[in-house]
Amino acid sequence: MSSPVDIVAGVAVALAVLGLLMAWFINTNQFSLHAMYRNRLIRAYLGASNSDRHANPFTGFDDNDNIQMHELWPRSSGAPAGAPAPPRRLLHVVNMALNLVHGERLAWQERKAHTFTTSALHAGSLVVGYRRTRAGAGGPRAHYGGSEGISLGTAVTISGAAASPNMGYHSSPLVTFLMTLFNVRLGWWLGNPGVRGDHTFYLPSPRVAVRPIVAEAFGLTNSTGPYVYLSDGGHFENLGLYEMVLRRCHFIVVSDASCDEGGVFQDLGSAVRKVRADMGVPIDFEGGIGILPRSADPAKRAASLYWALGRIRYSIADPSTAPGAAPGARDGWLLYIKPAFCGTEPPDVCEYAMAHDRFPHEPTTDQFFSESQFESYRMLGSYVIQQMSREWTGGSLADFIAHVAARLPGAGRPA
Secondary structure (H helix, E strand, C coil), X not given: CCCHHHHHHHHXXXXXXXXXXXXXXXXXXXXXXXXXXXXXXHHHHHHHHCCCCCCCCCCCCCHHHCCEHHHHCCCHHHCCCCCCCCCCCCCCEEEEEEECCCCCCHHHCCCCEEEEEEECCEEEECCCEEXXXXXXXXXXXXXXXXXXXXXXXXXXXXXXXCCCCCCHHHCCHHHHHHHHHCCCCCCEEEECCCHHHCCCCCCCCCCCCHHHHHHHHCCCCCCCCCEEEXXXXXXXXXXXXXXXXXXCCCEEEEECCCCCCCCCCHHHHHHHHHHHHHHCCCEECCCCCCCCCCCCCHHHHCCCCCEEEEEECHHHHCCCCCCCCCCCCCCEEEEEECCCCCCCCCHHHHHHHHHCCCCCCCXXXXXXXXXXXXXXXXXXXXXXXXXHCCCCCCCCHHHXXXXXXXXXXXXXXXX
């Protein structure tokens, strides 16, 4: 006759074997809220621009709605011999967070994450390295994130995975465990783009889900395993400014639509701090930031601006070696745009603002905008750009930044 201990041990072994079998066949990325979120984003945004849709009559989804990241940057070699290369589009860089909740660098214990990006060319992070997203001559294992590379829908959904068990500096052990236990997961596991992922970087998900799920549940995510856990870019830096400065972009335009009712510029301050600490590049707003919160005195608020200009001092981190070069010749410029309510906006925007005292910084937890709410934010954005481009006669981005800089009190002039 079997003892209770034998029965318990037998059941435990059986459950362990069953769990391992399930972990082999069940895709940890697909069986989560994230997969549903991904499908809806693809349908809402990419599907809306697909004029030749053949949707499933039950789900409303069409596999052709989604496109691969490398398709956003077509090869110039496709042009006929002797013909000019087609003009390049903007290079989209999708910003994510590489979760390092169990990272070994003590100086990053407040961050618990680092930036991770995907573009039409590469995917990865400065911490671990990069892999190609474009299909190459090396076959299906030559590029990152799947047999055809990572898709735009996947990248954008990861970039918006705000409610995640591992959320960078927002992570909490109890919340992490409970969200994983109940599968309330917006986050994505992919192969490590570094040397630790030489045999996994081309996979769209982990082969066996046990190790990733345990790491996710107990906050053990890091950059040293064969897989990495990615989530909302705001879990490290919400504006994407860090990556643009890392690339030494000369003119950077940031549109900050984060909820900032008190006007404390939390996301901007966090980005400037990380850029200076990691790269040694200060960003100075010499004329100050004249964007006032709604709580400011109405008379002062009427003179509020919607933008500010910062000088990115690359020259401090990368001094010029050219003889006779000006000390700040390498510096870049940051045009920072943020919504505000001054009271001079169009009548419909003012009417909505009077009825909603938190406008234009209503909580981002509100994911169901009404018609009037959506139109008020859209019209405010249109009005902001109209004010910035008033009396502008056209030209390059450098000309436009010089134009808006001329309207800032005490600001320097871009060179």
